[in-house]
Amino acid sequence: MDRMSSGQKTVRTVLYWGLPVLAVLLIIVGWITFSASHPDLMPAPVDVWDRFIRTFTRPIAKTTLIGHAWASLRRVLIALLIAWAFGIGFGILIGWNRKARAFFGSIFEVIRPIPPIAWIPIVIMWFGIGEFPKVLLVFIGTFVPLVINTSAGIEMVDKINLHVGRIFGGNDMQILKEIVIPTALPSIFAGIRTSVSSGWTTVLAAEMMGAQQGLGSLVTRGWQGSDLSLVLVAVITIAVIGALLAVILQQLEKVVCPWNSK
Amino acid sequence: MEQQVKRMEIRHLSKTFFSKKGYFTAIDDVSFDVYDGEFLVILGPGRCGKTVMLNIIAGVEDATEGQIIYNGKEWKGLNPEIGMVFQKLALMSFKTVIENVELALKFRGMKKEERREIARHYIKLVGLEGFENYYPKQLSGGMQQRVGIARAYAANPKLLIMDEPFGKLDAQTRYQMQEDLLKIWEKEKRTIIFVTNNIEEACYLGDRIILLSDCPAKVKEVYPIDIPRPRDMVSREFLELRTTISDNTDLSI
Ligand SMILES: Nc1ncnc2c1ncn2[C@@H]1O[C@H](COP(=O)(O)OP(=O)(O)OP(=O)(O)O)[C@@H](O)[C@H]1O
Ligand SMILES: [Mg+2]
Numbered sequence: 451m452d453r454m455s456s457g458q459k460t461v462r463t464v465l466y467w468g469l470p471v472l473a474v475l476l477i478i479v480g481w482i483t484f485s486a487s488h489p490d491l492m493p494a495p496v497d498v499w500d501r502f503i504r505t506f507t508r509p510i511a512k513t514t515l516i517g518h519a520w521a522s523l524r525r526v527l528i529a530l531l532i533a534w535a536f537g538i539g540f541g542i543l544i545g546w547n548r549k550a551r552a553f554f555g556s557i558f559e560v561i562r563p564i565p566p567i568a569w570i571p572i573v574i575m576w577f578g579i580g581e582f583p584k585v586l587l588v589f590i591g592t593f594v595p596l597v598i599n600t601s602a603g604i605e606m607v608d609k610i611n612l613h614v615g616r617i618f619g620g621n622d623m624q625i626l627k628e629i630v631i632p633t634a635l636p637s638i639f640a641g642i643r644t645s646v647s648s649g650w651t652t653v654l655a656a657e658m659m660g661a662q663q664g665l666g667s668l669v670t671r672g673w674q675g676s677d678l679s680l681v682l683v684a685v686i687t688i689a690v691i692g693a694l695l696a697v698i699l700q701q702l703e704k705v706v707c708p709w710n711s712k
Numbered sequence: 713m714e715q716q717v718k719r720m721e722i723r724h725l726s727k728t729f730f731s732k733k734g735y736f737t738a739i740d741d742v743s744f745d746v747y748d749g750e751f752l753v754i755l756g757p758g759r760c761g762k763t764v765m766l767n768i769i770a771g772v773e774d775a776t777e778g779q780i781i782y783n784g785k786e787w788k789g790l791n792p793e794i795g796m797v798f799q800k801l802a803l804m805s806f807k808t809v810i811e812n813v814e815l816a817l818k819f820r821g822m823k824k825e826e827r828r829e830i831a832r833h834y835i836k837l838v839g840l841e842g843f844e845n846y847y848p849k850q851l852s853g854g855m856q857q858r859v860g861i862a863r864a865y866a867a868n869p870k871l872l873i874m875d876e877p878f879g880k881l882d883a884q885t886r887y888q889m890q891e892d893l894l895k896i897w898e899k900e901k902r903t904i905i906f907v908t909n910n911i912e913e914a915c916y917l918g919d920r921i922i923l924l925s926d927c928p929a930k931v932k933e934v935y936p937i938d939i940p941r942p943r944d945m946v947s948r949e950f951l952e953l954r955t956t957i958s959d960n961t962d963l964s965i
Contacts, residue, residue, distance in 0.1 A: 608802070610798065610800055610802045611802055611804065613767070613770075613772045613798075613802070614796075614798065614802045614804075614815070615815075615819075616772055616790055617770050617771075617772060617790070617794065617795065617796050618795070618815050618816035618819055618863075618867055619792055619816055619819045619820060619867070620815075620819040621819075624818075624819050628804075628815070628818065628819075629804060632804070632806040632807070633806065635806070707806070708847075709805055709806045709807075709847045709849070
């Protein structure tokens with residue numbers, strides 16, 4: 451019996467570790483075969499690797515790949531910090547205060563379906579292609595999901611928990627801080643996760659429309675210069691950073707909401 | 713019952729819920745007194761307005777009619793001298809055991825060391841020593857119920873309301889908790905309103921039993937109990953009392 455289950459366990463471990471590796475291998479094999487038969491459409495992995503090295507030896511727009519990645523990241527981070535502060539604050543306000551919800555709720559219902567990228571032309575027409583419009587675009591794209599997730603989480607609080615707060619002598623601020631916001635934290639975190647992935651997408655889209663530095667600008671540059679390897683280098687970097695951000699957030703959530711994982 | 717000081721008087725309390733489908737009367741003209749220091753048991757069948765009544769007494773819900781007199785004065789709204797053990801537990805899932813227990817003390821602005829010490833005292837009292845840093849969902853139903861009890865004790869209310877606090881416990885634990893509760897009550901004399909739908913429990917614990925009728929809740933009978941404690945559940949007088957009450961009880965208890 452014991453041996454059976456430990457045997458099953460081994461099989462399972464092999465599957466869980468083996469399958470992702472297999473998937474990656476298949477993609478690479480597919481990539482190699484495809485690039486071998488259609489070199490004009492797809493550079494080989496080796497070419498992409500060479501191009502990757504070259505981004506360090508021959509800087510583009512005066513900076514290396516790292517500089518470009520940092521340019522994108524910095525824009526996102528600045529915008530996100532502002533969006534978190536305002537979005538979460540605003541979400542708490544309209545989740546907690548019925549009047550605020552009545553007033554702002556419908557506005558958000560209207561703005562919500564607009565994809566962040568749709569703001570790009572408007573923002574570029576108003577503010578050009580400098581740093582500010584890019585940060586603004588990310589802010590617009592992340593603010594709305596943050597407000598919606600936060601306020602939904604705040605509204606989720608159980609009435610009986612509010613009774614507990616009042617019976618045990620809490621005032622409004624204390625109940626908000628000790629009971630309501632912690633209840634909403636997992637939902638707020640869902641908002642933060644969405645904001646990071648949507649912010650990351652938005653900044654790249656904005657950079658593709660015009661920027662000196664940034665991973666998005668590398669994509670455009672490679673595209674216009676028919677340098678497909680450069681496009682792929684940028685795209686892979688974008689994917690890796692996006693995945694890293696997701697992992698960091700996951701760990702952070704375990705620290706901030708320990709009751710969910712313990 | 714030496715002391716007959718009235719801590720609370722409930723006068724003609726009624727509660728009707730109105731909805732689109734019509735209305736539903738949960739409490740119908742209930743009046744009774746709560747004496748200072750007594751262990752008052754409210755015994756009534758399920759889904760019949762007991763919890764609603766307690767919420768009104770604690771001031772988190774409004775009555776449709778009637779009034780509540782506290783220490784001789786009419787009282788409206790939240791009463792800071794009342795603490796409550798909730799039937800639905802209502803623990804904060806995001807707080808550890810000790811954080812749940814110290815909630816009222818934190819609200820009062822007590823310093824951390826001080827409130828932790830008090831919280832630890834009551835955690836020990838309900839037998840949860842060693843579980844201070846657990847989250848509620850890591851505990852069994854019975855243990856969670858004890859957290860709710862410790863939280864209410866720690867708030868040190870003058871009037872403690874307990875809404876079917878032992879409902880989720882198995883028989884063994886239930887007897888143990890009844891014993892413990894009486895011990896605590898005798899040590900730190902405070903007024904208790906204890907709600908249950910268990911006749912034996914009511915007879916075992918109460919100074920008086922207020923028997924409620926089937927829906928809507930009305931006071932059917934008040935039984936003062938003179939059997940000295942600790943009560944023997946198989947003694948003649950205990951069984952007699954139990955039979956008298958159960959004969960007078962609406963079927964659904
Ligand atoms: N806010 C509300 N709106 C409408 N009906 C309600 C509301 N709150 C309670 N009720 C109804 O009032 C009745 C009494 O509920 P209550 O929870 O007080 O019963 P109870 O005596 O505590 O029952 P139990 O023994 O199961 O705890 C129930 O039928 C319930 O559906
Ligand atoms: Mg109830």
